[in-house]
Amino acid sequence: MAREPLHLLKTVYGYDAFRGRQAEIIDHAIAGGNAFVLMPTGGGKSLCYQIPALCRPGMGLVVSPLIALMADQVAALRQAGVKAAALNSSLAPQERTAIWQAMEKGALDLLYVAPETLLRPAFLERLRAMRLSLIAIDEAHCLSQWGHDFRPEYRRLDCLADLFPDTPRMALTATADAPTRAEIVSHLKIGVENSFIAGFDRPNIRYAIAEKDAPRRQMLAFLEAHKGDSGIIYCLSKRKTEETAAFLNERGYTALAYHAGLDKAVRDANQTRFQREDGLVMVATIAFGMGIDKPDVRFVLHLDLPGSIEAYYQETGRAGRDGLPADALMLYGYEDIALRQRFIDESDAPEQRKRMERQKLDALLGLTETGQCRRQVLLNYFGESHAPCGNCDNCATPPEMFDGSIAAQKALSCIYRTGERFGQAYIVSVLLGAEDERISRFGHDRLSTYGIGKEHDARTWRSILRQLVAHGLVNVDLAGHGGLSISERGRDFLREKPALMLRIPARTGGRPAKAAPHEVARGIAPADRALFEALREKRLSIARAQNLPPYVIFHDKTLVEMAVVRPRDRRALEAISGVGHSKLERYGAAFLDVIARHSP
Known part of the structure; x- marks a missing residue:
């Protein structure tokens, strides 16, 4: 395999050019530098460690917090022709043995592992005998004791600097305010000078916030423009997730509930359905979300106030990872505010933690009550300035x-x-x-x-x-x-x-404006929409045959480009963004056949 970054980008991933600071970060890591990378969800941060791991000698080690996330990423890499595997507690003994054998033979490009597995002394000892190209710590904000996704095991990852002093380390996240960024860089001994802040803006997401008036009616009005779309609805309580899912099913939506109180087998089955089916709505508590790599989530609706701006940003960030338009709506009422305040006051946290949580809640309430551009306020919280975006409710309809x-x-x-x-x-x-x-x-x-x-x-x-x-x-x-x-x-x-x-409350009785209809096929000429749907059907049948999520085959964005460009041969198909060599060999003939049957 060629080891030049741009060549890998095209042949493995099917993209012609790097975005933003990707090339700079990749060159830095290939040269052996440590790096802290903050890049918005959907900004391509996984390429920032995958490509250096492929370019440098040895095996890339990726620390990831959830089995579901690891499985998704490994499946996508294998589809692209990369030798990747994940070691976790869900594997049978013979599967673990086979992965260790591949590692010892130098037959793996990338290994994904949870921190709990990595930190076992026996695991670390065996790993030290191998050559590592790079260590990537994904979702690095999990090490922050003040963060909303704190994982104690992440705190112990600082040992990697001493155990593997000659291996470059990367810490990556999409969500971290200034104090959290400083904590990550210091704790993992990365060095402030090695920070790469690529920004927080997600311009494809339309933000809207409304006071609760008749929440179920508001929810249905919002969902009207998203029939057939995949989306997430967040609720504060387990009971509310189940009641809301049942309510939506009665009204013709396909909805599933997800919360920590459900049996693990039920949770896993619901998550798998969400990842592999189109048009499914997941109604969930915050137990659902981290590790969901589904790129075509078209909306996130909060039926209750989230805990902080960081939580809100991360949860809404699960929409539109493919860069296509997505909606984020939050509904809140004074009971939500009081409940969040009560959670803080009655927690066993030290007073310093409570003070910080109150400040975070105040910042979130400032976002809900502002008459300014929502994106301006949101990005300002993370230390970024932004002109009025034109893509939020306050920009579209300035409040009186x-x-x-x-x-x-x-x-x-x-x-x-x-x-x-x-x-x-x-x-x-x-x-x-x-x-x-x-x-x-x-x-x-x-x-x-x-x-x-x-x-x-x-x-x-x-x-x-x-x-x-x-x-x-x-x-x-x-x-x-x-x-x-x-x-x-x-x-x-x-x-x-x-x-x-x-x-002044909106004259519509508090109901937020309906989401602007922007199905994935928006912008495609009516004559091309039938082809787009046919390509989706072909993708779905291929994915089901391999027991994979459809987006692992091709993203919607790639199918949109196929439907518009209508490539007639392999060379033209390979020029489509997202079609690398491996996928061209595997699926090129099948998709070219669909295009030929729908072309004059």
């Missing part, structure tokens, strides 16, 4: 804002005068001067705040109260009955009475 300081004062006064123990609906009723038996019984119809909010309707007041919770002026007692109370920040606000800009 108003000076809500008087409204906030009225709401806070009403909460205070009613005893700081009633929920949102009751406070709204008092502000509107509703004739209500409970209000009369408690004598709250005689309060100065009774009926002082008639300039707004009930929906606007509910929105105002949600925003006051998001701004940290109001607390919600979820352990009780959802009673509202004034926070210390809220008391400061009442004393100082600063300006406070709030959003």
Whole structure:
């Protein structure tokens, strides 16, 4: 096999040119340099370690956190003609023996292994007798003690610097703020000067965030444009995942539930179906996601508030890995905010950790409440500047804002005068001067705040109260009955009475605008769409015959190009992005036949 990076890129992976900083990173690693690589999901970070491992003498070692991720990557590499394998606990003894024999003979280009397996003394001892071309630590943010995907075993990977001092080490991730990046570089002894930050922007993802109004109705409106698409819906609770999946199945969608409480065999079967079937919706807790290498996920919907901007970025990043258009919608309500605050307050974490978690939650709430471009706020959190993107809900339909300081004062006064123990609906009723038996019984119809909010309707007041919770002026007692109370920040606000800009709720009743229809075939002439679907059918039949996910054969993006260009011979097909030598030999005739049958 030739060892020039650009030649490998074309012949193995089927691409004509490197993107972004790929070439720079690859040259650095081939020369023996350590590297920290931050590159957005779908940006091609796997090539940054795979190609140097193929170019340098020896076997590349890749540390990966999940069996499913390893299996996907090994399958894709084998399809491309690369000798790759994964050692993990799911293998039968004879399979493990065969892999060790291949390693000892120098017959493997890349070995994937979980940190738990790698760190066993016997494993390390056998590995030290072999020549390693490179050590790649994927999903490196897992070593951060303050991160959302912390894995204790990742902390112990610092031993690799001492055990393999002459082997270049790469740490790669798509999600890491500045403190996490510094922690990774320091802990793995990579060196700040060896950092390659390729950015966080995912321009193909359309971001939208909306307050919960009627969540199931909002969900169905969003999904209307995604019929037949693969997507992920995140929920906070196990029960909600199952109820939501059942609800969607009743309405004609194919939906599966995934959470830690399910039997492992059920979880594995559901994940396999998601990876290998088109148009399936996975309704899941955060237990699902890391290691999902499916490139054609067209949407991610959060039915509940995620835990932080890092978690939100990583979870939405599972959409559109192939670079084609994708949607990300988050729905949130004041109960979500209160629940997240409660999780932090009631955790056993040290106070330093709790302070950081509160800061992360505040940053996320800032994203939900902003009237700015969502992408600007999101990227600013990671230290990047960006012009208004034109591809988020705030850019498409700028929210109307108003000076809500008087409204906030009225709401806070009403909460205070009613005893700081009633929920949102009751406070709204008092502000509107509703004739209500409970209000009369408690004598709250005689309060100065009774009926002082008639300039707004009930929906606007509910929105105002949600925003006051998001701004940290109001607390919600979820352990009780959802009673509202004034926070210390809220008391400061009442004393100082600063300006406070709030959003006017959308006139659509809180329902987010429907996702713009952008099926994969968008942009293909109607005459070419039949060919695109025929190519997908051929891909699916080939994948099923080999028990593989379809995208391991070819990505949708490659099929789109085939449908538009309509190559007539092997040479023309090889020029299509994503068609390397191995796949041309394996599948060229089958796909050329489909193209010929659909061409005039």
